[in-house]
Amino acid sequence: MGPNVGDPVKSRLSLHRRYLAPEGVQPSPATESGRPRGLYAGEPENCRRRLVPFLRNLAYLGLIFAVCRRYQTEGRAFQCLLILATAALPIHYLAPFRWKKPIFLAASIAGLGWVFGPDVLAVVMVLSAVLIGVCRLPVSWNLRAGLLAALTVFLSCGRPEPLFRMVPSTVWPVLGSMFMFRMIIYMYELKHAKKPEKLIDEIGYFFLLPNFCFMLFPVVDYRTMQRGYFADDVHAIQRRGLEMMFRGVVQLILYRLIDQELLISASQVHGPLSLLSFLTFNYLVYLQVSGQFHVACGMLHLFGYQLPDTHHRYxxxxxxxxxxxxxxxxxxxxxxxxxxxxxxxxxxxxxxxxxxxxxxxxxxxxxxxxxxxxxxxxxxxxxxxxxxxxxxxxxxxxxxxxxxxxxxxxxxxxxxARRRDAEPExxxxxxxxxxxxxxxxxxxxxxxxxxxxxxxxxxxxxxxxxxxxxxxxx
Structure with a gap:
């Protein structure tokens, strides 16, 4: 089941109820040699490796990367993470299933360090460890939620204090983009979870590779992300991700065209036609946000995380x-x-x-x-x-x-609707x-x-x- 099956607007299924849970994907039976072709022993069928489909997907990713390089889409951070994703993808693809999440997490941490430098990486890692550690404390959920709220107030109010002046200013938007909404979702999941969550899933949920070039990041749902992990054939998931990335890149290029060539300032409005032009193109600047969201979620698809569309013909x-x-x-x-x-x-x-x-x-x-x-x-x-x-x-x-x-x-x-089914229009x-x-x-x-x-x-x-x-x- 893919994210584009049916109409996401009219679908009655919420995002967090889509796809199969990872535990529901059965491993493939072993062959006489003890290992299925294209799989390590005990791996799910959706992980089966096939050289031609993967090379085709990698070539499409290379074309997207070439277009982004040619038009300098979204600046240095985006270019760096595209290079990193392209380099990490073959390693992730060929690695055993149990190593795929750690490899993606390692690539995400490397991307954070590459884009923002080792000093920001070190501070973000320490603060992230504190926040995630509070979530895992062996105390009641209410107490953990209270501690997180107090810690959030302390960090937000403490930023101007001398104690925090030695911290790079970039730390706060990075930390905020990672935790400000996803922590709410994660704590909600912990409250209703029937069993403890795996540490690698917790850390991987907050350290998402494309997050470090797009500070304005989609509010990815934790349960949707876990349910969608290799919930379909890996090559099909990657193709959907490449389609999302392509749509996103097209929207980003259209945004640049509008922003640099068509958008006028409010002071230039003198008459109905200029007002119509200003209102329309001022709104279409939102293509940058929807384009970034498509590219971000499409990149996650490349590493097996199947996610729904972020926008639908708005x-x-x-x-x-x-x-x-x-x-x-x-x-x-x-x-x-x-x-x-x-x-x-x-x-x-x-x-x-x-x-x-x-x-x-x-x-x-x-x-x-x-x-x-x-x-x-x-x-x-x-x-x-x-x-x-x-x-x-x-x-x-x-x-x-x-x-x-x-x-x-x-x-x-x-x-x-019943009448229309009975009588043709x-x-x-x-x-x-x-x-x-x-x-x-x-x-x-x-x-x-x-x-x-x-x-x-x-x-x-x-x-x-x-x-x-x-x-x-x-």
Whole structure:
């Protein structure tokens, strides 16, 4: 089962429930010689080595690497980790199954040292050992969670103190990108785990090779990562990863084209056409984020970690709930597991519309706060501002309205679907549905583009001035 089977937006399976667990993959039976062809004894069938498919995948990776070198995509750190991944991949592929995770971890640590230097590597390793060590203390989960919260407050508040001045400033965004969200997911998994987690899985979850060139990193789910490990034929997983990397590189190149050739500054807006150009390309700069996420998760595929898509055609969203599901699938699933489901469960005695409204409101408040928290670790400043608050409030209200409408329409949609199965649709009905979908997509895109410009404005006054200059030609 691959990550692109079916529609990830409409699928009822959450990310953490996809794929087979690693323990569910059965080892291949031994041949008369005691060792299956292409496998070491006792290895799972999905690990079977075949020279031609692997060399083909390695050649595709080489082409991606050549394109990235030619266009200098994403700077030095990305180039270094691409070289390291290309060099480590054959070693990882040929190594026995039990050594694959340690080899990937070693490559990740080497990548951290190569990109940021030995001093940052040493400090990050020490602090990581402390954080992971707290997770493994033989005490209650509540006490461990309290200790981690206290340690987080200490590290964040202690950064300006003289004790921390000797620490390289780069340590904090690196450490934050590794732990600020994934630690929440990991502690959630520890609370509900039926057996202890392996140390190599714990460390490998936080030390992910592509993380060290993309500080803004997708919120990879721990259980999804473990379930997806060699859950399909290794060559098929690598091909999916290469496809993700290709899409990501294309988006990164488009981002550079937009950023350097097409994007204008807010001060250059004088009239409707320039306003339309600014709003559209200012939003399409997000291609850099979606491109980085595709490349990062695609690189993890190369080492056997099968993961779902991070985005799914978000420019074609037909509504605000649909947009929320498409724009960052990992974040949406993170919010559903950590916030939405617990709130709905606690309010299960409430009427469904009220429970959905309360849970959606809490999700967007948490999203607003956690984005500011992310800004604190990556940039050193909290991201709270009036445009930021208005953006999340308006988007939350729009999603909330869509959630209520979707809940009311669910029963009628089921009846319509049954009727469509019984009676074939006429051409006029199909064309009408296509026209309605096109209008919904255009309206959603226009609204999101407008909100996005608000989110990136320094103040409400500056945003209103921008709109005034754009709507009234000079």
């Amino acid at each position: 420019l074609l969203a037909t509504g605000f709930t649909d947009y929320w599901r498409r724009i960052n699938i990992y974040w949406k699933d993170f919010m559903v597991r950590m916030v939405f489901n617990p709130v709905v469960f606690r309010l299960k005695r409430w009427p469904q519309p009220a429970a959905l409204a309360a849970a959606t409101t809490v999700v967007f408040v948490a999203t607003w706060f956690l984005h500011a928290y992310q800004s604190f670790w990556l940039r050193g400043t909290w991201g709270f501002s009036i445009p930021d608050a208005v953006f999340w409030t308006v988007l939350g209200v729009l999603v909330l309205v869509n959630v209520q409408l979707d809940a009311r329409r669910s029963a009628s949609k089921a009846r319509v 006429s051409r006029s009905v199909v064309l009408r549905a296509l026209a309605v979908r096109t209008l919904k997509t255009a309206a959603t895109f226009a609204t999101i583009v407008l909100l996005w410009s608000l989110w990136n404005s320094p103040s409400l006054a500056a945003w209103f001035d921008l709109l005034n200059r754009g709507l009234h030609a000079s």
